[in-house]
Amino acid sequence: MTRPLRILPAGDPALVLAALREALAGDGPAILPVTGTLPGAEYGPVPRSVAVVIETSGSTDAPKRVMLSTDALLAGAAASSVALGGPGQWLLCLPAHYIAGVQVLVRSIAAETKPVLMPAGHFDPERFIECAEQLAEPLRYTSLVPVQFARLLEHADSDPRTLAVLQRFTGILVGGQAIRPQLVERAGEQGVTLVRTYGSSETAGGCVYNGVPIGNTRVRATAGQLELSGSVLAEGYLGDPARTADRFITEHGVRWYRTGDLGEVDASVGLVRVLGRADNVIISGGEKVSLDAVERVVRSLPGLAEAVVVAGADRAWGQVPIVVAVGGSAPDRDAVRAAVASALGNAARPARIAMVERMPLLPSGKPDRQALRGL
The missing domain is CATH 3.40.50.12780 (ANL, N-terminal domain)
Known part of the structure; x- marks a missing residue:
């Protein structure tokens, strides 16, 4: 029926x-x-x-x-x-x-x-x-x-x-x-x-x-x-x-x-x-990297509490983590990379930090990761 x-x-x-x-x-x-x-x-x-x-x-x-x-x-x-x-x-x-x-x-x-x-x-x-x-x-x-x-x-x-x-x-x-x-x-x-x-x-x-x-x-x-x-x-x-x-x-x-x-x-x-999404894992330089795990480390750093980590293409590594944060000036990339590498290994180090004026959000309040990947 x-x-x-x-x-x-x-x-x-x-x-x-x-x-x-x-x-x-x-x-x-x-x-x-x-x-x-x-x-x-x-x-x-x-x-x-x-x-x-x-x-x-x-x-x-x-x-x-x-x-x-x-x-x-x-x-x-x-x-x-x-x-x-x-x-x-x-x-x-x-x-x-x-x-x-x-x-x-x-x-x-x-x-x-x-x-x-x-x-x-x-x-x-x-x-x-x-x-x-x-x-x-x-x-x-x-x-x-x-x-x-x-x-x-x-x-x-x-x-x-x-x-x-x-x-x-x-x-x-x-x-x-x-x-x-x-x-x-x-x-x-x-x-x-x-x-x-x-x-x-x-x-x-x-x-x-x-x-x-x-x-x-x-x-x-x-x-x-x-x-x-x-x-x-x-x-x-x-x-x-x-x-x-x-x-x-x-x-x-x-x-x-x-x-x-x-x-x-x-x-x-x-x-x-809960450790993260199974489909939010990339292969960087032949190693599996959980972007959710990278995001947890990044968000523990000063000024990056609302940062989002997405995948980016890279000629040498295939895919790399990219940090997207809201604000005017970018934080010290080397410090961020060092903190992530210390916690998760070198393959997880973010390749770059992208600054946006406003984080795109879904109606539910979650970050719109598809929109961020398209930036």
Whole structure:
């Protein structure tokens, strides 16, 4: 059996919330929130179990349309509620076409609380504070990407009101990309309850909190790559059975999702550690180099906390890491190269540092790596 698919403007989160409520209850069509101009083409019906279709960002891969069932979305919301300490009121700060944004709405529906919806547009700490002060329930939550959280902590350094609001949150979920250890430390020092999340559209959002799987999620590392199973898994990719078969596999009656992320799982305590994307590895001078690992080292250096590392072509080495940073004057290239070489070896040394006026970002807040590679 199938159901129709309704395409919605993600810029109107109130509309998405109302349509999502109907989709989860089975009273309306499945929804596909999109940004920008609504597409003219129809995607056709989806399986009856599907409530939401999410178009992935395409930050490291070709965009995909992920089909999420009502059961998967509600399982994710229930697991999150238990892990955080109970149902509460949510502040939506992320776009409604982004899985973390959709899950804020799903959790609100499941908790039977009214979410506070930040107006769409550029993230502004002052606007965040105004919206956060509207939260009235005892338990208060929000979901952010690292760049948003970093701006709030920076704003709190000079504004006691901002810090007080952040401290009142029962939990602030931060995910979508790696978060710098310095931010985690600062949050702890200032009494802000930060929850580091790991997951994707294919897992109905974050399903690992602070390195620990939530709900019935299981995580394993196969040949160095993370695979996840549990009730939160997507049905697959709309109109792409080949990719679905490649990413979703069944072994001994258990369905697993191949994340494409490098990582490891501590067998004694089950703690999950994500090391980077498997497809973000280059061959430089015959050696494998993880650009995510280079980026972690670079971001630990002064003035490069928001830097991004991408691959560049090189006649001698084939491919080389290139650091892209925001600012007027470039940092000392030799110092950067020496720090990376000391941590990761000579093959990982960045070939050059490119300075840009503004980092191109995807609507989710992640750096647009494809745009950076094209510069």
